Amino acid sequence: xxxxxxxxxxxxxxxxxxxxxxxxxxxxxxxxxxxxxxxxxxxxxxxxxxxxxxxxxxxxxxxxxxxxxxxxxxxxxxxxxxxxxxxxxxxxxxxxxxxxxxxxxxxxxxxxxxxxxxxxxxxxxxxxxxxxxxxxxxxxxxxxxxxxxxxxxxxxxxxxxxxxxxxxxxxxxxxxxxxxxxxxxxxxxxxxxxxxxxxxxxxxxxxxxxxxxxxxxxxxxxxxxxxxxxxxxxxxxxxxxxxxxxxxxxxxxxxxxxxxxxxxxxxxxxxxxxxxxxxxxxxxxxxxxxxxxxxxxxxxxxxxxxxxxxx
Numbered sequence: 001x002x003x004x005x006x007x008x009x010x011x012x013x014x015x016x017x018x019x020x021x022x023x024x025x026x027x028x029x030x031x032x033x034x035x036x037x038x039x040x041x042x043x044x045x046x047x048x049x050x051x052x053x054x055x056x057x058x059x060x061x062x063x064x065x066x067x068x069x070x071x072x073x074x075x076x077x078x079x080x081x082x083x084x085x086x087x088x089x090x091x092x093x094x095x096x097x098x099x100x101x102x103x104x105x106x107x108x109x110x111x112x113x114x115x116x117x118x119x120x121x122x123x124x125x126x127x128x129x130x131x132x133x134x135x136x137x138x139x140x141x142x143x144x145x146x147x148x149x150x151x152x153x154x155x156x157x158x159x160x161x162x163x164x165x166x167x168x169x170x171x172x173x174x175x176x177x178x179x180x181x182x183x184x185x186x187x188x189x190x191x192x193x194x195x196x197x198x199x200x201x202x203x204x205x206x207x208x209x210x211x212x213x214x215x216x217x218x219x220x221x222x223x224x225x226x227x228x229x230x231x232x233x234x235x236x237x238x239x240x241x242x243x244x245x246x247x248x249x250x251x252x253x254x255x256x257x258x259x260x261x262x263x264x265x266x267x268x269x270x271x272x273x274x275x276x277x278x279x280x281x282x283x284x285x286x287x288x289x290x291x292x293x294x295x296x297x298x299x300x301x302x303x304x305x306x307x308x309x310x311x
Contacts, residue, residue: 001029003153003204003302005227007268008044010294012211012233012247013066015040016272020296021066024229025050026151026206028132034058034074035149035208041070042077048297052078057128059135060091061210062121062146068095072102075110083112090117090127092145121145124221138221140212143246148210150221153203164196204302207262211269213243214252219260226302228262229294231269232280238271250280254287268294 004027009020021038025045032054034041045052055078060068068091078087089095096116103110117127119137122145128135131154138148157178160166166174169191173183180200183191207222209230222228230253234242239249248256250267257265265288267280274280277293284291292300 003028003206005206005229005266005300005302006048006050007266007294007296007298007300008041008048008050009036009038010268010270010296011066012231012269012271014272017275019270020044021070022061022210022269023070024208028151028153030054031056031132033135033151036061036067036210037070037074038066039069042074044296045074052081053083056085056088057135058087058089058091059149059208060089060095061140061148061208062142062144063092063094063098064144064211067210068098071095072099075099075114076108078112079108079110086113086115088115088117088128090119092121092147093118119147121147136221138207138209138218140210140218141215141246142211142213146211148212148218148221149208150205150225151208152205152225155203156200158193158197158200161196161198166196206302209256211246212248213246214248214256216256216259219256222256222260222262224261224263226263227266227300228257228260228264229266229268230256232267232284233269233271235274235279236283250284250291251287254284254291257288257291263290264300265291266294266300267291 006025008023011019011021020040022036023038023041024035026033122139124137126136133153136150140146140148158180176183177197182189182193205225206227207225211231231248232250232253233247234249236249236251242249281293
């Protein structure tokens with residue numbers, strides 16, 4: 001099952017150096033999730049051939065323009081494309097008023113329903129819970145209310161070992177094995193987990209840490225995730241300015257990744273002062289070797305972990 005992140009925008013504040021403002025698409029199988037929606041997101045969606053018809057959930061971290069100003073235009077485009085399916089938007093208090101006001105004064109009536117959920121920026125909460133994954137919020141330390149998002153797959157079933165004769169097992173008994181329970185007959189274990197199954201594949205997780213100061217309080221929420229995106233607006237020589245503006249440096253992002261024991265770090269939300277991003281990458285890799293830049297158009301696959309055992 002695919003679990004893939006596409007970077008649409010990686011800049012902070014304003015577009016510059018052929019980089020756009022914050023936006024990402026996360027795809028889990030046939031589900032599409034849009035995370036933040038800065039200006040230019042529609043163009044990036046088109047450029048990188050994102051199947052917008054599959055978009056059902058939009059997550060907006062906070063009300064700074066580089067994270068949401070593309071949203072109303074996207075909603076309008078979906079309407080022009082004759083969308084009928086409900087859309088679920090999650091964001092800070094006030095975003096619903098912005099959307100309503102725009103629709104009111106442009107005399108626009110959407111042909112689909114928008115379900116808006118106001119996020120609590122201080123208390124983590126589960127906001128999506130379906131058959132495939134759970135999405136939770138992560139409190140950020142920013143100048144205005146801001147949340148990050150944790151996307152985590154649901155626990156998987158046990159896998160049947162190849163080479164065993166399962167013809168005498170009923171459908172219900174096979175499902176019993178897959179659920180992690182041995183099959184018993186006549187009050188005796190007839191088909192054990194050890195002999196007939198392999199452990200489940202590890203559920204994958206992606207954490208999106210939007211605008212934030214360096215703040216170790218987020219570590220328990222993102223610990224051991226497969227992929228972490230953490231804003232890295234500045235180099236470390238600008239950490240005083242980062243603190244004043246409620247942002248982080250590349251080195252600070254790497255420290256969070258190291259202390260949270262994540263598998264891979266993606267740096268983003270770059271200041272327009274940096275045309276060349278290699279110094280930010282080098283700085284991060286001095287602390288956390290498995291660091292990478294958020295490159296627009298890049299697709300990052302989160303691989304399944306077999307716990308070292310092949311099916």
